[in-house]
Amino acid sequence: MTATYREQGDIAVVTLNNPPVNGLGYETRKGIVDGIQRAIDNDAIRAIVIIGEGKGFSGGADIREFNTPKALQEPWLQTVIRIVEDSSKPVIAAIHGVAMGGGLELALGCHYRVAVAGAQIALPEVKLGILPGAGGTQRLPRILGLEPALNMIISGNPVMSDKLAGTKLFDQMITGDLLEGAMTFARSVADARPLPKVRDIKIQYPNADGYLQFARNTVRAVAGPFPAPFKCVEAVAAAVSKKFDDGLKVERDLFLELVQTTESKALRHAFFGERAASKIPDVPADTLLRAIRSAAVIGAGTMGGGIAMNFANAGIPVKVLEAKQEALDKGLATIRKNYENSMRKGKLTQEQLDKRMGLISGTLSYDDIGQADIVIEAVFEDMGVKEAVFNKLDHVMKPGAILASNTSTLDIDKIAAFTKRPQDVIGTHFFSPANVMKLLEIVRGAKTAKDVLATTMALAKTIRKTGVVSGVCDGFIGNRMVEQYIRQAGFLLEEGCLPEQVDKAIEKFGFAMGPFRMSDLAGNDIGWYIRKRRYVEKPDVTYSKIADLLCEKGRFGQKTSAGWYDYKSGDRKAYPSDEVNQMIIAHSKDLGIERRKISDQEIVERLVYALVNEGALILDEGIALRASDIDMVYLTGYGFPLFRGGPMFYADTVGLPNVLMSIHRYAKGRHPEAWIPAPLLSKLASAGKTFN
Ligand code: 3H9
Numbered sequence: 001m002t003a004t005y006r007e008q009g010d011i012a013v014v015t016l017n018n019p020p021v022n023g024l025g026y027e028t029r030k031g032i033v034d035g036i037q038r039a040i041d042n043d044a045i046r047a048i049v050i051i052g053e054g055k056g057f058s059g060g061a062d063i064r065e066f067n068t069p070k071a072l073q074e075p076w077l078q079t080v081i082r083i084v085e086d087s088s089k090p091v092i093a094a095i096h097g098v099a100m101g102g103g104l105e106l107a108l109g110c111h112y113r114v115a116v117a118g119a120q121i122a123l124p125e126v127k128l129g130i131l132p133g134a135g136g137t138q139r140l141p142r143i144l145g146l147e148p149a150l151n152m153i154i155s156g157n158p159v160m161s162d163k164l165a166g167t168k169l170f171d172q173m174i175t176g177d178l179l180e181g182a183m184t185f186a187r188s189v190a191d192a193r194p195l196p197k198v199r200d201i202k203i204q205y206p207n208a209d210g211y212l213q214f215a216r217n218t219v220r221a222v223a224g225p226f227p228a229p230f231k232c233v234e235a236v237a238a239a240v241s242k243k244f245d246d247g248l249k250v251e252r253d254l255f256l257e258l259v260q261t262t263e264s265k266a267l268r269h270a271f272f273g274e275r276a277a278s279k280i281p282d283v284p285a286d287t288l289l290r291a292i293r294s295a296a297v298i299g300a301g302t303m304g305g306g307i308a309m310n311f312a313n314a315g316i317p318v319k320v321l322e323a324k325q326e327a328l329d330k331g332l333a334t335i336r337k338n339y340e341n342s343m344r345k346g347k348l349t350q351e352q353l354d355k356r357m358g359l360i361s362g363t364l365s366y367d368d369i370g371q372a373d374i375v376i377e378a379v380f381e382d383m384g385v386k387e388a389v390f391n392k393l394d395h396v397m398k399p400g401a402i403l404a405s406n407t408s409t410l411d412i413d414k415i416a417a418f419t420k421r422p423q424d425v426i427g428t429h430f431f432s433p434a435n436v437m438k439l440l441e442i443v444r445g446a447k448t449a450k451d452v453l454a455t456t457m458a459l460a461k462t463i464r465k466t467g468v469v470s471g472v473c474d475g476f477i478g479n480r481m482v483e484q485y486i487r488q489a490g491f492l493l494e495e496g497c498l499p500e501q502v503d504k505a506i507e508k509f510g511f512a513m514g515p516f517r518m519s520d521l522a523g524n525d526i527g528w529y530i531r532k533r534r535y536v537e538k539p540d541v542t543y544s545k546i547a548d549l550l551c552e553k554g555r556f557g558q559k560t561s562a563g564w565y566d567y568k569s570g571d572r573k574a575y576p577s578d579e580v581n582q583m584i585i586a587h588s589k590d591l592g593i594e595r596r597k598i599s600d601q602e603i604v605e606r607l608v609y610a611l612v613n614e615g616a617l618i619l620d621e622g623i624a625l626r627a628s629d630i631d632m633v634y635l636t637g638y639g640f641p642l643f644r645g646g647p648m649f650y651a652d653t654v655g656l657p658n659v660l661m662s663i664h665r666y667a668k669g670r671h672p673e674a675w676i677p678a679p680l681l682s683k684l685a686s687a688g689k690t691f692n
Contacts, residue, residue, distance in 0.1 A: 003031025005038055010046045010190070011183045012039035021059030022052045024102045026070045028062075029080045032106075036087050046190035047090045049182045050110065056097020056119065058106065063128065063268055066259055077102050077134035078252065081109035085197055090189050094174075094182035095119050095161065105132055108139040111195045114172045114182050120158035121169070126228045127156040128271060129264025129643075133255030137235035138247045142201040143168045146208060146240065150215060153232045168201075199244045208240045225510065225643045226263050262653055266645030269692065270635055273628035273646070277468045278457055280625065287454040290400060292462070296321060296369035297376050298389055300331020300362065303406060304378035306434025309335055310463040312356040313435070319369050320362050328362045335360060338435065366396045374402040374459070376428055381529075383410055387418045394419035402452055404428040405443075408479055409530060412445040412472050422447035426456050429476060431637045432522070439637030440465035441476050466636045471623040474534070478633045480618060481647075484610040484674070486527070489515040490544030491671055492603060493584050496595040499564040500576050505600035506607055510641025515607070517574050518639075519547075520563035525556045542673055546587050550580065593670070605662050611647040612659060616678035619648075619691065627691035648691040656685035 002018035002025065014035035016022040024032075032050065039045045052058055065071040075083070084091050084106065093099075093107035095115035100122045107113050115121075123132045123140060131137060132153065141149035144167055152159060165173045171189075174181030205211065215233050223229040231254045238250035258264055279285070295311045295318040297304045304320060311318035322328035336357060342348040348356075369375060375397060377389045386405065393403050403425045405415050416422035427443025440460045444453055453469070460467025470476040475483055492502055503514025519527060528551040535541060550564065557563035558572060565574035588595050615630045624630045631646020644650045651659045660677055667675035684691065 001031060002028040003035060005031075005035040007039075007042070007045060008183065010044060011186050012042070012045045012048045013179070013183075014039075014048060014050045015053050016050070016058055017053040018062070019054055021055060021098065022057065022103065023059055023062030023064070024077055024080075024106065025062035025065055026073050029075050029077060032080050033075050033083055036083055036091070040088060045089065047092060047186035048087065049092050049094050049179070049186050050084075050106070051094040051179055051182065052097065052103075054097075056103075057093065057095040057099040058103025059098050060101025060103045060105075060124075061134070063271070066268065067265070077105065078248070081106055081134055084109045085111075085199065087111075087195075090186065090192070090195055092182055092186045092189070094178050095121075095170075096178050098122075098158075099161075100158070101125050101132060101136070102134050105134040105136045105139070108135060108143065108198050111197065112171045112185065112189060113169060114174050114178075114185050115161040115165075115170050116174050116178050117160070117162040117165075119161035121161055121164060122156060122158035123153050124156040124158070126154060126232055127267065129226060129228050129261060129267040130258045131228055131232045131235055131251065131255055133252060133259075135248060135251070137232065137251045138239045138244060139198040141203050141236055141239045143198050146203055146205040146211065146236070150233070150236050153236060154215070154219060154229050203240055205240070212237045212240065225641075227261060228258055228264065231258055262645075263643045265653075266643050266649060269628065269631065269645045269649050270642060273632045273635075274466055276626060277466060277629050277632050278461070280453060280457070280469055283450045283454050287451055289458055290373065290402065290451060290455045292316065292373045292402075292455065292459055294318070294372045295374050295376070296372035297378060298369075298393075299378040300328050301378065302334070303430060303432065303434055305331045305335045305338075306432065306436075307376055307378055307406065307430055308360055309338065309356070309435035310430075310465070312359040314463045315359070316462075317359045317361075319372065320360060321366065321369055322362065322364060325364060328364065332360065332362050366392050370396040371398055372401060374404060374456075376404040376406055378406040378430075381407060381410065383414065386410060386415050390415055390418035390425075394421065400424070402426060402455065404456070406430055407443075409475050411474075412443045413447070416445045416447055423449040424452055426452050427470075427472075427476070428456060429470075429478075431478075437637060438464075438466045439478070439633060440467045441470050441478060441633065441637070442467050443470050443472060443476055445472060466632055468629045468633050468636075469625060470633075471621070473618075473621070473623050477615075477618055477624050477630055478637050480623075481611045481614045481630070481634075482638065484614045485607050486515055486519075486547075487543050487674060488606045488610045490546055491674070492598060492606065493546050494544050494588050494591060494593055495670060496588075496598045497603065498576070498581050498584060500574075501598075501600075502603055502607075503574075505603040508600065509604045509608070510644055512639030516564035520557035520565060520567075520574065523557050523559060524551050524563050542671060546584055549583060549587065553579075553583075555580070606666060608647060608650065609659055609663055609666070610674070612651040613663060613675070613678050613681060615648050616681040616684075616691070620678065620680040631692075652690040652692055656681060656690060657688075660685040 004015045006013050018028045039048045091110045092112045093110040096119050098120045099107050123136045125132050172185050219229045235251045235254050238247040297308045298321050300320045300322040308318045308320050339353045343353055379385050405427050408429055412427045416425035426448050429441035431437035431439045442456050457467045499516035503517050506514045555562040561567045566577045618624050627648040631649050634640035634646045663675050663677050
């Protein structure tokens with residue numbers, strides 16, 4: 001049973017018991033209704049307490065049920081709450097841990113609410129692309145007031161119960177045992193009539209219309225492609241202007257509309273995708289972890305410094321090793337400068353800065369790092385250099401230390417073979433800037449021990465990253481796919497596009513930055529270096545040589561004030577470059593290509609479907625464990641638009657047969673070799689299935 005009923009003297013206790021977060025799924029909703037009915041039917045019962053088992057009161061509607069018939073199966077949440085509110089005996093919500101979404105809405109339907117300190121109170125629906133659909137937009141403004149309620153609903157952010165003590169939301173704060181306190185409170189109100197109902201409270205707010213108009217304008221400016229925030233304002237406006245039941249109807253209609261939107265489905269996909277990514281089928285959840293109490297980073301460059309900051313931010317002492325004092329000093333100074341920038345922006349206090357800098361120390365000697373629980377190398381991307389580092393690490397690191405490489409493309413198994421302890425070697429591929437970007441690709445070598453993998457996954461959470469496991473292949477998940485994307489971007493230039501057109505088209509699709517602006521930011525020389533190695537190893541792979549010509553001119557991007565675009569000093573804005581555009585046109589001519597006008601749709605499809613097709617190969621080969629892992633890589637590391645849910649989810653929404661048809665069409669173009677449909681894509685498309 002996911003909601004149980006019991007009687008303790010004259011009080012009935014309905015306990016929500018639907019792990020992990022007491023989601024209000026069909027069975028639980030039914031259990032609540034049954035419990036209320038039994039309590040009403042028993043004359044000996046004077047009041048009813050609803051309480052949550054485990055972590056909290058309730059995390060809200062069971063989002064796994066959304067878009068399934070169960071979600072709307074009666075009693076749906078609005079019905080449950082009406083039954084609670086109409087109960088002839090007082091119902092008291094006893095809150096701890098979390099009361100979120102439908103959980104808070106249920107509590108708002110109760111006649112009284114008591115809580116312990118430290119509970120997270122929120123209506124976070126907007127973060128899932130929906131709005132509170134069980135009275136939250138109507139009741140919260142009544143009980144908390146228009147402004148604080150609207151802020152909570154639009155932001156979705158939790159407020160701690162102690163902060164809300166003293167508002168009408170809580171009738172009593174309980175210290176000590178919650179159930180005991182709630183029952184004592186229940187007895188104290190058992191005979192009070194009439195029963196207080198939040199629905200009966202009048203919203204008092206002078207010039208509410210003016211305030212709501214201000215809210216609409218603000219939300220419109222910041223919500224981007226997401227429809228939910230604006231609809232939240234509309235629902236709250238109905239609470240102000242309409243009778244309670246009419247307001248509920250407005251809320252319900254808007255909820256049902258939003259729950260069907262692709263934006264909401266994408267957000268829910270990302271929510272579950274993030275949690276799914278931490279589960280590795282052959283690594284049990286109770287695997288004993290290695291303790292990570294100290295860390296070391298080899299290399300104080302941009303990457304090494306950013307990685308070290310992650311440890312310091314999480315309170316873990318970290319030693320940074322460099323070969324030369326000058327480089328070490330420079331690296332540590334950059335770290336300090338980054339923290340000072342955060343402090344200037346008000347994100348960090350002086351005390352926090354001092355504490356974090358106090359956790360970071362520099363060294364020139366490998367002997368100093370031997371006792372670290374984990375060491376991450378972030379040295380130059382060259383197998384010879386890696387070999388030297390791992391030989392050294394094998395020699396100095398204590399037994400059981402995790403030896404990690406931040407390589408973005410090199411073979412982790414080869415790196416592991418430089419040591420006598422390949423089971424302790426793993427890839428931790430951070431994304432630049434490493435102290436900011438959410439993604440951490442965790443590369444599992446053939447011999448990586450399960451506890452090393454589980455510990456590294458847990459570490460990702462500690463340092464607030466989204467950890468995604470990748471198998472070993474050239475480029476792992478993210479860069480292997482992006483290579484196909486960049487490859488298409490190059491072909492598009494040869495066939496008729498200019499960098500600005502490609503960037504604008506894909507940015508309009510929702511990418512944070514197009515491929516050419518991105519490449520200018522990262523440094524075109526990095527790709528050049530990788531291509532020189534890659535295409536020697538794979539001479540059959542076709543690619544546009546324009547990027548090489550660009551680098552031969554020394555146009556490495558923002559750092560040289562010239563790349564695919566021109567840059568002015570002190571300004572990161574990209575200005576189209578006549579020189580580059582002429583070079584592109586001349587290159588097409590040299591290749592005998594008659595340039596043509598290419599539509600934005602073709603640009604977007606070629607870039608995105610190139611990702612999808614490679615993603616399908618990666619999935620089929622088992623490099624990624626699940627399609628949503630690939631989506632998480634792209635959402636958290638490559639600026640793929642969140643409202644589209646990641647490349648694989650996006651392909652699902654377009655329809656795999658449609659994606660396949662386009663791939664066949666592009667295969668008739670100049671580069672059929674780049675458009676060989678992945679067998680998994682063909683298989684799923686013909687079976688009418690999806691990746692996710
Ligand atoms: C709603 O209520 C709509 C109503 O207004 C109207 C209805 C008509 N359902 O985050 P964690 C799972 S919309 C199902 O790692 P934490 C999660 O997938 C809902 N499952 O834990 C994971 O499963 P697994 C509004 C859920 O302690 C496990 O719980 N509510 C739900 O760090 C642990 O999750 C929200 O948006 C759910 N509602 O944080 C709340 N929530 O172990 C969303 C979680 O299999 N949830 N799971 O991977 C949260 O913000 C956090 O999960 C919470 C716990 C703070 C509750």
